[in-house]
Amino acid sequence: MADILDGKAFAATVRDRVATHVARLKEENGITPGLAVVLVGEDPASQVYVRSKGKQTVEVGMTSFEHKLPADTSEADLLALIDQLNADTAVHGILVQLPLPSHLNSDLVINSIDPAKDVDGFHISNVGLLGTGQKAMVPCTPLGCLMLLRDYHGDLSGMNAVVVGRSNIVGKPMANLLLGDSCTVTIAHSRTKDLPAVVRQADIVVAAVGRPEMVRGDWIKPGATVIDVGINRVPNGDKSKLVGDVDFASASQVAGAITPVPGGVGPMTIACLLANTVTACCRANGLGEPTDLTV
Numbered sequence: 046m047a048d049i050l051d052g053k054a055f056a057a058t059v060r061d062r063v064a065t066h067v068a069r070l071k072e073e074n075g076i077t078p079g080l081a082v083v084l085v086g087e088d089p090a091s092q093v094y095v096r097s098k099g100k101q102t103v104e105v106g107m108t109s110f111e112h113k114l115p116a117d118t119s120e121a122d123l124l125a126l127i128d129q130l131n132a133d134t135a136v137h138g139i140l141v142q143l144p145l146p147s148h149l150n151s152d153l154v155i156n157s158i159d160p161a162k163d164v165d166g167f168h169i170s171n172v173g174l175l176g177t178g179q180k181a182m183v184p185c186t187p188l189g190c191l192m193l194l195r196d197y198h199g200d201l202s203g204m205n206a207v208v209v210g211r212s213n214i215v216g217k218p219m220a221n222l223l224l225g226d227s228c229t230v231t232i233a234h235s236r237t238k239d240l241p242a243v244v245r246q247a248d249i250v251v252a253a254v255g256r257p258e259m260v261r262g263d264w265i266k267p268g269a270t271v272i273d274v275g276i277n278r279v280p281n282g283d284k285s286k287l288v289g290d291v292d293f294a295s296a297s298q299v300a301g302a303i304t305p306v307p308g309g310v311g312p313m314t315i316a317c318l319l320a321n322t323v324t325a326c327c328r329a330n331g332l333g334e335p336t337d338l339t340v
């Protein structure tokens with residue numbers, strides 16, 4: 046049976062460290078880090094995420110600014126709000142919850158956020174900085190995955206990593222981070238030929254596909270580390286349950302270590318968002334950046 050990579054416990058440790066930094070910023074500098082979350086429309090999953098982000102922001106002592114806009118908000122109104130948040134010195138991080146309603150241009154909206162406040166790391170400047178190995182705001186989900194991997198393995202250099210999924214928010218930044226840690230990286234996607242054979246080469250598998258339990262135990266090299274990013278709601282009798290993109294029952298028999306769903310990558314994502322907000326706050330105020338948050 047594989048070791049379980051407990052993201053829930055690790056995320057609690059990160060939140061504790063964030064809270065310590067927030068308390069110090071308040072006490073020594075009179076600054077309270079602030080995170081603004083913008084939600085357009087009423088997508089139920091997005092509402093749950095936004096609620097959870099707001100709650101955890103307050104729990105670590107930061108200020109949460111929530112902006113809930115109707116689904117038919119115009120692009121001009123949304124851009125005006127982002128301009129206002131960019132100019133607000135009490136706001137150190139800005140997150141626009143994705144997906145946006147289809148009449149809004151997500152790229153335009155994300156790229157209107159001040160890159161220094163882009164705590165999701167999706168602005169084209171941060172994407173470019175990460176891609177060229179420079180100091181960037183790093184997207185929270187892949188950052189959380191990397192932290193779990195470093196915590197378990199220490200040095201990742203020379204390991205074969207296969208990332209299944211090439212989205213801008215998970216797959217591509219994950220591949221860049223693993224490359225930055227000197228892994229040999231393969232990015233697989235829906236056109237990859239013989240995906241099971243590709244995955245079988247991996248010492249590290251990151252599954253970010255959005256297909257319930259697609260990656261099976263017999264795809265996994267014995268002893269490999271499996272990071273399951275997927276969050277899929279599937280029917281369970283007359284209720285429903287969350288499963289990942291990996292078939293946990295079979296994969297956990299073969300892998301050396303594996304993240305559960307729920308309780309793996311998910312909690313790390315929000316913890317990294319809080320950590321990025323503290324980092325953004327320190328940078329904005331010309332203060333030394335915490336070194337113990339996102340290692």
Ligand code: NDP
Pocket residue numbers: 186209210211212213214215216233234235236237240253254255256274275276277290310311314
């Ligand atoms: P996207 O839908 O944007 O991307 C999915 C990727 O998977 C695409 O690159 C797609 O390939 C690839 N893919 C789809 N089907 C297959 C297949 N049969 N074989 C191989 N590759 C395939 O999803 P996201 O990256 O946004 O999210 C992925 C998963 O992670 C989802 O379950 C999502 O809910 C979850 N998630 C979890 C987060 C967390 O906090 N834990 C945060 C963000 C996402 P192609 O490009 O060729 O279409």
